[in-house]
Amino acid sequence: MEHRAISFFFFFLVICFFAFADAGSVGVNYGRIANNLPSAVKVVKLLKSQGIERVKVFDTDPSVLKALGGSGIKVTVDLPNELLISAAKRQSFANAWVQKNVADYYPATQIEAIAVGNEVFVDPHNTTLFLIPALKNIHGALVKYNLHSDIKVSSPIALSALQSSYPSSAGSFRPELIEPVFKPMLEFLRQTGSYLMVNAYPFFAYEANSDVIPLDYALFRENPGVVDAGNGLRYFNLFDAQIDAVFAAMSALKFDDIKMVVTETGWPSKGDENEIGASVDNAAAYNGNLVRRVLTGGGTPLRPKADLVVYMFALFNENKKPGPSSERNYGLFYPNEEKVYDIPFTVQGLKNYRDVRSPVTGGERVSTPVTRGGSVSGHTWCVANGESGKEKLQAALDYACGEGEADCHPIQPGATCYDPNTLVAHASFAFNSYYQKKGRVIGTCDFQGAAYVVTQPPKDLGSVSSPQDTEDRDGCG
Numbered sequence: 001m002e003h004r005a006i007s008f009f010f011f012f013l014v015i016c017f018f019a020f021a022d023a024g025s026v027g028v029n030y031g032r033i034a035n036n037l038p039s040a041v042k043v044v045k046l047l048k049s050q051g052i053e054r055v056k057v058f059d060t061d062p063s064v065l066k067a068l069g070g071s072g073i074k075v076t077v078d079l080p081n082e083l084l085i086s087a088a089k090r091q092s093f094a095n096a097w098v099q100k101n102v103a104d105y106y107p108a109t110q111i112e113a114i115a116v117g118n119e120v121f122v123d124p125h126n127t128t129l130f131l132i133p134a135l136k137n138i139h140g141a142l143v144k145y146n147l148h149s150d151i152k153v154s155s156p157i158a159l160s161a162l163q164s165s166y167p168s169s170a171g172s173f174r175p176e177l178i179e180p181v182f183k184p185m186l187e188f189l190r191q192t193g194s195y196l197m198v199n200a201y202p203f204f205a206y207e208a209n210s211d212v213i214p215l216d217y218a219l220f221r222e223n224p225g226v227v228d229a230g231n232g233l234r235y236f237n238l239f240d241a242q243i244d245a246v247f248a249a250m251s252a253l254k255f256d257d258i259k260m261v262v263t264e265t266g267w268p269s270k271g272d273e274n275e276i277g278a279s280v281d282n283a284a285a286y287n288g289n290l291v292r293r294v295l296t297g298g299g300t301p302l303r304p305k306a307d308l309v310v311y312m313f314a315l316f317n318e319n320k321k322p323g324p325s326s327e328r329n330y331g332l333f334y335p336n337e338e339k340v341y342d343i344p345f346t347v348q349g350l351k352n353y354r355d356v357r358s359p360v361t362g363g364e365r366v367s368t369p370v371t372r373g374g375s376v377s378g379h380t381w382c383v384a385n386g387e388s389g390k391e392k393l394q395a396a397l398d399y400a401c402g403e404g405e406a407d408c409h410p411i412q413p414g415a416t417c418y419d420p421n422t423l424v425a426h427a428s429f430a431f432n433s434y435y436q437k438k439g440r441v442i443g444t445c446d447f448q449g450a451a452y453v454v455t456q457p458p459k460d461l462g463s464v465s466s467p468q469d470t471e472d473r474d475g476c477g
Contacts, residue, residue: 029055
């Protein structure tokens, strides 16, 4: 009996090992905009001591690439935005760059990918149109050195590249980027067997909409979840919802087969007074629960079988980064190599990990939006889903104006917002009135799939953004 028990236990361990072997992978971004960081040699020792097997760097500094040589750590390097134009215009430049910064170090330094630019669409130097030719020329250089089978080429995008991200099923790319950039880029990724790189920060969404988004939902903590009215899927964290919005945007362009790597995500441990949610407790909860979410395997609700590769931002607090205080406080470690907070990076480390909920901030929701420059940030509106059908829309409209006690007087015949006299316009007005009255709480803009939330003011709702704006009313809202 004892022998059988030991055999079963061994079998169980083997099964667990292979289950986790196919799970996701966690890496870290190694930024160096600071004047007090340890040497690259020390950094590599730190990475290895923590069991971190993947790292992404923002350049190709020789001291860093040499230090990573022979470490067994997989590396993603970056061709900076300022070199995009040269890489796009001249194949010879791309060839020389790959030889000097990639081929000369490979395979001792296990470079597995090249990030061509970073968030190019928001680059103030207008380098967007050079992205596709730069991608192709860098890949052409890899072909020249016979490295194209081992090293992938892609370019990280920010979520601002999406026209719509809520609900996730309605995810779509900005129209002006689809034909010149996204279609050719996704086709390039398909042809080369590469993946889309995405930078996703639930912190930004929570900071701007803390009156609507529950903190537990943003931090991977237990919560009732949010149902996507477009497909009926339930989301239990904001990270998955953001990722699926990108998957939906790709699917809308018929690129369901393209994989994704999250090249940046993180949460600051400190911020300015108006940076809601930036704290050590929240950063520890987000990153610790993120590691658990990724390493225990499984994809997103929209792609449940696609395990995730995620790079946390960032390895160190970087004291020379410009911008608000949060920008200098994303680090997992202080420059002296001490942890900012204690979280695991490996499956082994997860065994003893517990998310310690702060008695002050745990599960707390902020009721007042942040104001910047005199305007209220985080505005959202509820609009009718025209594809839900007339019967469902009419039933939802009747509920909103009746039991829901929405203010529907302005859409009565002869009233100021009666025109346009369409079911969708009237329903949008009523749904938004109900949603704003309920404080824009998640779940109050659903109506069994007849409505959804948008982040840009719909034209049929006039000029009123939210209940706070009623003093300035000069339209339908």
